[in-house]
Amino acid sequence: MSTPVRVAVMGTGSWGTAFAVVLADAGCEVTLWARRAEVADAVNSTRANPGYLPGVELPPGVRATSDAAEALGDADFVVLAIPSQTLRANLADWAPLLAPHTVLVSLMKGVELGSAMRMSEVIEDVAKVRPERIAVVTGPNLAREIAARMPAAAVVACTDEEVARRLQAACHTPYFRPYTNTDVIGCELGGAVKNVIGLAVGIADGMGLGDNAKGSLITRGLAETTRLGMALGADPLTFSGLAGLGDLVATCSSPLSRNHTFGTNLGKGMTLEETIAVTKQTAEGVKSCESVLDLARRHGVDMPITETVVGIVHDAKPPVVALKELMSRSAKPERR
Numbered sequence: 001m002s003t004p005v006r007v008a009v010m011g012t013g014s015w016g017t018a019f020a021v022v023l024a025d026a027g028c029e030v031t032l033w034a035r036r037a038e039v040a041d042a043v044n045s046t047r048a049n050p051g052y053l054p055g056v057e058l059p060p061g062v063r064a065t066s067d068a069a070e071a072l073g074d075a076d077f078v079v080l081a082i083p084s085q086t087l088r089a090n091l092a093d094w095a096p097l098l099a100p101h102t103v104l105v106s107l108m109k110g111v112e113l114g115s116a117m118r119m120s121e122v123i124e125d126v127a128k129v130r131p132e133r134i135a136v137v138t139g140p141n142l143a144r145e146i147a148a149r150m151p152a153a154a155v156v157a158c159t160d161e162e163v164a165r166r167l168q169a170a171c172h173t174p175y176f177r178p179y180t181n182t183d184v185i186g187c188e189l190g191g192a193v194k195n196v197i198g199l200a201v202g203i204a205d206g207m208g209l210g211d212n213a214k215g216s217l218i219t220r221g222l223a224e225t226t227r228l229g230m231a232l233g234a235d236p237l238t239f240s241g242l243a244g245l246g247d248l249v250a251t252c253s254s255p256l257s258r259n260h261t262f263g264t265n266l267g268k269g270m271t272l273e274e275t276i277a278v279t280k281q282t283a284e285g286v287k288s289c290e291s292v293l294d295l296a297r298r299h300g301v302d303m304p305i306t307e308t309v310v311g312i313v314h315d316a317k318p319p320v321v322a323l324k325e326l327m328s329r330s331a332k333p334e335r336r
């Protein structure tokens with residue numbers, strides 16, 4: 001019998017825990033790292049993480065620790081499942097503990113504020129590992145559905161296709177179907193920008209603007225994501241795949257999406273402070289809308305929906321005013 005693949009999952013939130021279930025179901029030995037010792041103890045003694053995934057029993061292949069060195073020591077894959085804006089500081093602590101052969105896997109869908117770096121770029125910068133040892137898992141993957149073992153497809157991206165194939169095998173289960181892709185830039189941008197478009201669609205839903213508005217925002221959102229991706233060297237076809245259209249459709253249709261729900265609350269008239277207060281988990285688009293816009297401006301890319309979301313979320317622009325401005329932009333060809 002071959003030795004099981006050892007995986008450290010750093011982050012015991014919704015997606016870290018759900019992905020740990022996937023990995024264990026695929027036959028991996030998973031160590032889940034929690035910031036707080038009491039969370040790790042509760043996971044080990046109750047086989048559950050009710051704060052994030054109530055009602056989900058964790059399989060025997062998952063155990064938890066709050067000792068990062070214990071989790072990271074001999075891991076074949078280290079899966080990073082924390083909020084994007086906290087990656088740099090956490091990884092600086094973890095980098096000296098990484099085994100030389102470890103592949104770092106980002107589950108995060110954000111762009112760093114200030115540097116406008118994608119998560120794989122932050123990993124390369126902080127952990128000083130080559131891009132061939134950095135992978136990304138993304139796609140239409142709402143954690144609650146995956147943890148209930150409902151069917152989903154995903155993308156496993158790495159510039160080294162062989163590494164992507166190894167990770168694909170490590171997380172392939174009867175309900176979770178990962179495809180490989182070597183376009184890391186496109187896959188990461190698809191995930192980060194869909195959160196911003198998810199906010200926009202949520203705002204429109206909250207305002208009661210109807211399904212034509214939703215279809216228009218999804219499509220034009222995909223157009224501006226693709227423009228940014230092409231400016232950064234991504235393959236435009238990636239955006240019609242799971243990391244682009246697939247994730248946009250799931251996020252913009254589901255009440256389980258934190259970004260969509262955040263936007264809906266704003267669209268219904270809640271203030272930003274009220275919306276933040278009722279949001280218990282990470283809605284990456286709230287911070288990443290600013291870093292995505294920053295990235296777009298650095299590359300001279302027009303992203304009107306992202307700009308509108310930044311106006312509403314960070315500049316307190318009333319959604320009705322933002323809508324009027326978006327609809328009164330000059331007429332344009334659909335493709336340019």
Ligand SMILES: NC(=O)c1ccc[n+]([C@@H]2O[C@H](COP(=O)([O-])OP(=O)(O)OC[C@H]3O[C@@H](n4cnc5c(N)ncnc54)[C@H](O)[C@@H]3O)[C@@H](O)[C@H]2O)c1
Pocket residue numbers: 011012013014015016017035052081082083084086090107108109110141142143144280281282284
């Ligand atoms: N939940 C999903 O359905 C889903 C699916 C795909 C991708 N993602 C992405 O995965 C990433 C993690 O999201 P999540 O849903 O697990 O978030 P979450 O809010 O459910 O959990 C975040 C976890 O990070 C921990 N954390 C918070 N601040 C931290 C810090 N400063 N240092 C270390 N740990 C900290 C929290 O304690 C928690 O365990 C995000 O980038 C998100 O976009 C989420």
Ligand SMILES: O=P(O)(O)OC[C@H](O)CO
Pocket residue numbers: 109139140141142143195198247250251256257258259260282283284
């Ligand atoms: O809950 P959200 O909005 O962070 O979306 C979760 C996943 O990214 C959907 O694929």
